[in-house]
Amino acid sequence: MPRHKESFLAKNLLTMLTVAGVLGGTILGCVLRNAQQEPWTPRQVMYLQFPGDIFLRMLKALIIPLLVSSVIGAIGSLDLSLSKKIAARSIIFYATTTVCAVILGIILVITIRPGTSAAADYADVKYTKPAVRQVLTQDTLLDLIRNLFPPNLVHATIAQTQTKLIVPENATGIPLENWKFVEVYEGTTNVLGLVVFGVVMGISLGMMGERGKPLLVFFETLSEAMMIITSWVIWISPLGVFFLVSAKVMETESFGDLVGRLGLYFMTVMLGLFLHGFGTLSVIYFVCTRTLPFTTIGKLSQVLVTAFGTASSSATMPITIQTLDRMGVDPRVTRFVIPVGATINMDGTALYEAVAAIFIAQFRSIPLSFGQVVAVSITATAASIGAAGIPQAGLVTMVMVLDTVGLPAEDVTLILAVDWLLDRFRTTINVMCDSLGARLVDMLSKGELGRVSDNDKNNADPHELVEIAKDTTHI
Template identity: 45%
Template sequence: MVSKKVQSLWKSNAELIFTLFGVISGIVLGFILRTFEPDPKIIIYINFPGEILMNSLKLMILPLIVASLISGLSQLDVKQSTIISKWAFTYYAITTTCAVILGIILVLVIHPGNPSIKGKTMDETPRANVSGVDKFLDVIRNMFPENIVEATFRQTSTEYIRLNKSDPNSLVLKINKSDGMNVLGLIVFCIAVGVSLSYLGDKGKPLADVFIALDHVITILVGLLMWYAPIGIASLIASKIMEIHDLGKTLQSLSLYMGTVILGLILHLFGTISIVYFIASRKNPYKFLRGLIQAAMTALGTASSAATLPVTFRCLEANGIDPSYTKFVLPVGAMINMDGTALYEAVASIFIAQINGISLSFGQVITVSITATLASIGAASIPSAGLVTMLIVLSAVGLPADDISIIIAVDWLLDRLRTCVNICGDAVGCAFVQAMIERNKPPRIHPSSNNSLPLPQDEESPTTYFTAESEFHANPRRTVQFEPMQQSSFR
C-alpha cells in the first residue's frame, strides 16, 4: 500500500522533484567549484547545458505566443474577450500598484542605504539620457510594428547619440532598431487576428484549426523539454555563482538592501497576491502557489518570464485553470505584469538616494511610485530588464544614474527572485480572471414543474415560460402534476 502511494507520488511529481534537485545541485556545485578559481573558459563550458536550455525555451516563445493567443481568442466571442481583458487589466493595475507602495514603505522604514556603501564596487554603467516620455513612446511604437516578420527579431528603441565627446550637450535623439523580439507588437497583432477569426465564425475555422493544432504541438515539445530542464537549470545557477567576484564581500555590503527587496517580494507574493486570489476564488492561495513550484524553479534558472512561459502553461493546466483564460492572460501578463520588477525599482531608486544622502520629498516619492509602475509595464520579459527600466526612474527624480553600478553586483540573484514573483503573479492573474468571470455569470434557470420561470431569450424573440403543461407536451411519457399558472407570468 505504501509502495503504491510512493509510486503514485513519484509519477505525478517526477518533473518537479528533478527540477528541485537541479536547483540544489546548481547551488552546491557553484560554491564548490568557486574554491578552485576556475578560468573563464571553464565557466563557459559549465554554462553550456544551460545555454542549450535557454536557447530551446526562447525558441518556443514565438510559436507559443502566436498559437496560444490566436487559438484561444478564436474560440471566444468578442464579448468574452472583452470581459477577460477587463478583469486581467484590473488585476494588473491592483497588484502592480500594491507592489510599488509596499516597496516604498519597506525601503523608507528599513532605510538600507548608507553613504559608506558607495564606491565599494568597480563596475561602471554609462549615464542614461532616455527620458520617461521616450520610453513610453517606444512602447507605443513597438505595439504597432511596420513589419510583422521584422517584429520577430527586432524592436524599436530610442537612443541619444553624442556628436561631440567633449561636449556633454551635443546629444541628438535617434530612433533605432535593436536586436530582440518585439513581443508587445506580436501580442497586439495576434490579439487582432484571434478576435477577427472569432468574428468570422465558421469562415475562419480552417485557419483557427491550424493554430489550435500548433498549440497542441508546442505543448508536446515543451513536455519533452522539461525532462532536460533540471540539467540546464543546474548549469545556469552554477556558472552564475562561479563568475561573481568577491561574492562574500558583495553580499555583506549590500545585505540590508537585498534583505529589503527579498522581504518585499515575499510579502507581496504570500501577502498581497495571495489575498487577491483568496478574495476572488475563496480558495486556499498557498495550495495554488504550491502547484507553481516547477515554474518558479525554472524562473530561478532562466531569469526570464518569457522563457518560463511554457512551464507556467503546464503548471496552470495541472492546477485546473481553463485554457481559454491562460492562452490570453499569460502571454500578455508576461509582457506587462511585472510586480516584482516594479517593487525592485521602487526600492532600488530610493536606496540610491539614501546612499547619496539625498532626502526625497513627498512629491518625489510619488514620482518614484508612478514612474516605477509605468516603467515596469514597459519592461521586456528578458533577464535584467529591470536594470534598464530603473534608469528611467532615477532620471525622473534627478538621481545619479551612474550609481546603478553599486547594485549590479547582486542583481543576478534579485533578478531571479523577482522573476519568480512575476510568473507567479501572472499565474494567479489567470486564476483571478477565471474566478471573477465565473462569479459574475448569471445563474442558469432550469424549468420547474410547479413554477413559471423564464429562460434567457434573444431580445427579438418573446419570453418563453415553462410550466408543468409545457413540460408534459415536451415529454408526454412523464407523469406530471398540473398546477394553475400564476397570473403574474403573463404579459
C-alpha cells in the first residue's frame, strides 16, 4: 500500500506543483495588486514576470528542432499508404471539431445575447483606439497559402509572410480593395511552412528506403534528444507558470469591472468552451472510439495546466508530445498529429472569435442577416487556422472577422479587458483537442501501425497480422 501511494505521488508530483503554481500566482498577483494605492509600473511587473519569460523562451527554443525532427522522423518511418490515412483522419477530426465549435458559439451568442445587456454598461465609457492593422479577408487566406510554401527555409524559422495595406494620403472613401499593398515578413516562426517541408522530406526519405536511413536516423535521434531536453525544462514549469500568472493578475485593473461590464460575454464564451471541450469533443471521441475520453483528459492534466499558464499551444507542444508518449500513443502518430494540430487546429479560438464578432454587433445594435452569420462562421474558421499559437494571437485575426460583419476594427477594445483570461481558457481547449485527436487517430490506426511494424521485420506470418489487426482495432 505505501508503495502504491509513493508511485501515485511520483507520477502526479509535477502536475500538482504546476496547479500550485497557477493558484499561488493568482494569490500573489491579487495580494500585490492590493498592496499599494498606486498601480504597479510596467517595469515592476516586468521584474516579476522575468522568471516566467525565461521559462517561455526555453520552451520556444525547443519548438523548431523538435517540430522539424519529429515530423520528418514520424513521416519517414511510415509507409506512404499509412501516412495518408493518418493525415486524412487528423484533418477530418480537426475540421469537424472546428466547425462544431463555431456553430456552438454562434448558437450560444444568439440565444444569450450578451451584447444587448452589456451596451448599457458601456454607455458612458470612452475607449482609446489602438493601432490596428487594416486587413482584408482574402489577403489573410492568401497569406495562409503563401506560408505553406516558404521561399527560404532558414528565414521561415524566424518570419512568415504577411500582406500589408499601404494607407493612401486620403483614405476616406477609398475602399480597402483599392489600397496599395506590399508583402512583408512578420517576426514569428512560419510553423505551417516548416510542417509542410517536414512532411515532404519525410515522404522522400521513406521512398528512398535504405539510402535514406542514415538521414532518417539523424532526425529520429535529434527528436529523442529534444524530448530529453524537454523533460528537463518541464520541471521548471511550476515556477514559470507561477510568475507568468501573478504578473498577468497584477496588470488587471479591477476584477469587479471585468465581471460587471463583460460578465455575460465572458460567461457565454466560457460556457461555449466548456460545452465544446467536455460535450462536443467527448461525443465525437466516443462515436469514433467507443470509449469515453475523461480518463485520457485526466492524464493530460499537466499539459492542460501548462497550456493555461503559458497561453500558447506552440510553447506547450513539447510537453504535449512527451505526455502522449508516456500514455502509450505511437510516437509516429504523435509527432505528426500534434505539430499539425498546434498549427491549424484552434477550436477555442474559432468559438471565441465567432462569439466576439456577434457580441460586438449586438453591442452596436447592428442586426445580422443569416448570410452575415454564415460569413462570420466561415471567416472565424479560417481565421482560427491562420492564428499563430502564441498568447493573444486571436486578437490579430479578430480584425478579419470584424471586417466580414462590417464593424470597425477598433471595437476590439470592447473585449480587451477579459481577453487575456479567455485566451488562457481557449488555449487549454485547443491543446486538449490536439491531444484527444492524437489519441483518437492512434486508436483508429492501431492495427495498421502494428502491421507496419511487423512488415518492417520481414518475418511476420500473414495470418498473425490479421489477428493482430483484429485485436488492436477492437475498442
